[in-house]
Structures are given as C-alpha cells and as structure tokens.
Amino acid sequence: MNRILVTGGAGFLGSHLCERLLRDGHDVLCVDNFFTGSKRNVAHLHGSPFFEVMRHDVTFPLYVEVDRIFNLACPASPVHYQFDPVQTTKTSVHGAINMLGLAKRVKARILQASTSEVYGDPEVHPQPEGYWGKVNPVGIRSCYDEGKRCAETLFFDYYRQHQLDIKVVRIFNTYGPRMHPNDGRVVSNFIVQALRGEDITIYGDGSQTRSFCYVDDLIEAKVRMMETETGFTGPVNIGNPVEFTMLELAELVLKQVGGKSKLVYRPLPSDDPRQRQPDISLAKEKLGGWEPKVALEDGLRETIAYFRKLLAEGNPA
Numbered sequence: 001m002n003r004i005l006v007t008g009g010a011g012f013l014g015s016h017l018c019e020r021l022l023r024d025g026h027d028v029l030c031v032d033n034f035f036t037g038s039k040r041n042v043a044h045l046h047g048s049p050f051f052e053v054m055r056h057d058v059t060f061p062l063y064v065e066v067d068r069i070f071n072l073a074c075p076a077s078p079v080h081y082q083f084d085p086v087q088t089t090k091t092s093v094h095g096a097i098n099m100l101g102l103a104k105r106v107k108a109r110i111l112q113a114s115t116s117e118v119y120g121d122p123e124v125h126p127q128p129e130g131y132w133g134k135v136n137p138v139g140i141r142s143c144y145d146e147g148k149r150c151a152e153t154l155f156f157d158y159y160r161q162h163q164l165d166i167k168v169v170r171i172f173n174t175y176g177p178r179m180h181p182n183d184g185r186v187v188s189n190f191i192v193q194a195l196r197g198e199d200i201t202i203y204g205d206g207s208q209t210r211s212f213c214y215v216d217d218l219i220e221a222k223v224r225m226m227e228t229e230t231g232f233t234g235p236v237n238i239g240n241p242v243e244f245t246m247l248e249l250a251e252l253v254l255k256q257v258g259g260k261s262k263l264v265y266r267p268l269p270s271d272d273p274r275q276r277q278p279d280i281s282l283a284k285e286k287l288g289g290w291e292p293k294v295a296l297e298d299g300l301r302e303t304i305a306y307f308r309k310l311l312a313e314g315n316p317a
Ligand code: NAD
Pocket: 007, 008, 009, 010, 011, 012, 013, 014, 031, 032, 033, 034, 035, 036, 037, 038, 056, 057, 058, 059, 071, 072, 073, 074, 075, 076, 077, 091, 095, 113, 114, 115, 116, 170, 171, 172, 173, 174, 175, 180
C-alpha cells in the first residue's frame, strides 16, 4: 500500500484516479480547492477508511507525508482556465514548484498531468513527444499552454538538478462521466445540448479534428506510467489516436440521444488547433502494450447516461 497524493482529485480525471487507486488498495489523499472540481465527484469514496479530502490551493505550500504524487490540479477547459488566467498560470507554475518541493523533501515519486496543448497548433501530425510545438506565448490560451510547458520544464530541472523521480504524461482530449456539464468542452456541450433538445453549436465549419480518449483508458495509462522503472521520465503521450471531425462527433451524439436538435455554426475561437492526434508508439512500448480499448460509440453511451441522470436530478453543476 502506498500513500498517494492526488492534487485536483475532486475533478473529472482526479476523481476517477482516486477511485482506481483506492480499488488497488492504496491510501489516497485528495487535495483540491474545488474551483472546477466538486465534493459530489468524490462523495461515493468516503466509505473507504483510506480516503481523505483536503481543501487546499496548490499555489500555497503543502506539508504532508506521501510516497507518490499525481499532480492534476489545474482547470482544464478554456472556459475555466480563461476565467482567471493569472491564477491558471500560478496553479501550473507555483503548483508544480510546491509539489516538486514536497516530492524532494519526502523523496516521493511525482507524476505531472501535462497536456497535448504543449504542442499548440501543431505543424507535425500526429504529434510525437519529440515535437516541440507551436504555441502562441501571448494569446488567450497561453496561460494554460505556457503554464503547462513551464511546469514540464520545472519537472525536468528538478530531475536533473535534484535527481527527483519524475514522470510526465501529455494527456490528449479525454471524456467520460463527471466531466463538468458547463465547461464548454465539445463532448459535454454536444451531449448536454442534445439532451436538452437545444441546437448543437459547431465552432467554425466543424472540419477540425480531435481524438477522444475514454477516461478509463486514460487512468489505466496513468497508473501504469507511475509504476514504470526509475529513470524513465517521459514525456509520454496518452490518448486515443482515432481522429474525428467535430461534425462526425455531433452526428454520433445525435444518433445516440435522438431528439430534434439542429446544427448551428458559430465562430471558431482564436488559436483553436485545426487537428490533433497523439502518436502513442512510446506509450505502447513503455506502458506494457497499453492502448485505448473503449470505442467512441461505447464511451459516449456511458457519458450520455451520466449526463441524462445529472440533468434529470436537476443538477447541472
Ligand atoms: P478538472 O477541471 O475537472 O479538474 C481539475 C481539478 O483541479 C479540479 O478539481 C479543480 O478544482 C482543481 N484545481 C484547480 N486549481 C487548483 C488549485 N490552485 N489548487 C488545488 N486544486 C485546484 O479537469 P480534468 O479534466 O480532470 O483535468 C485534470 C488534469 O488533467 C489537469 O491538470 C488538466 O490540465 C489535465 N488534462 C486534462 C485533459 C482532459 O481532456 N480532460 C487533457 C489534457 C490535460
């Protein structure tokens, strides 16, 4: 049994990770400031004597004793990370410094949840880990993209300078139950709109692509990454390489939900990447043959069921 700290543990990915780690027999400390996460996401875990939640903002120091740290704290959707962009950068950068300082003091292994956004609007397709990215340093997405890039830099400097046992994963678009219904991400938007019989909002002409990974596949990769041999740092891409256009996604959602929603077209937000697809060769090699197992149709079914229940309970947040 390891004592494991999950920052951002009450969020979408964090809550699934806490659940999985408890199931694997670990002692889990969830730290969250509840900016985008919620107590509801982890309410079902309180039955376990090995689960604990602490309200704390990672931009402030944290003194606890743990063996492993998963650093997930950071708003992940444009609506939330652009709400207070300075706080977003602080969360990535000060948060990383504090968690690395903690890992250094207690000699814990530490994993950073980085993002495909470090590649920006990529000129190389699909994106391998060796690609350095094309990121606008002064745009409206920069607080997130550059914050995450700086966090990666900090991880590698603590590794080189202080011999910390680090792991970095770059997560591509992930979806599933407990996504925030109002966070503006495409999967939650389309599903909530379809369930409410509202128009489906396509930004741009809908020909831009993303590859969507179901949350269970993502968590499996993260857990495997944490247990790779010392010295293997990553970064490693994790995501589902099957690529869809936003129009195809809208059609899939409408097919499953039914109803009479129409497609409406809205302007494309600035710096919106045209195309995104992970090259997961390294993950397959290093994470014991890991690859995503859940097809988009199946993952959407689970996600739609979650949102259907949430909306029926009149609980959209
Ligand atoms: P989320 O918004 O649901 O979770 C983030 C959690 O961090 C929330 O619970 C929030 O309250 C908490 N948080 C934010 N600022 C904090 C702070 N200063 N101190 C303490 N807690 C704080 O998002 P998510 O989708 O679960 O993302 C989790 C991590 O994975 C993030 O670091 C994100 O950048 C990364 N990621 C997610 C995706 C994705 O598709 N979901 C893709 C790439 C990277």
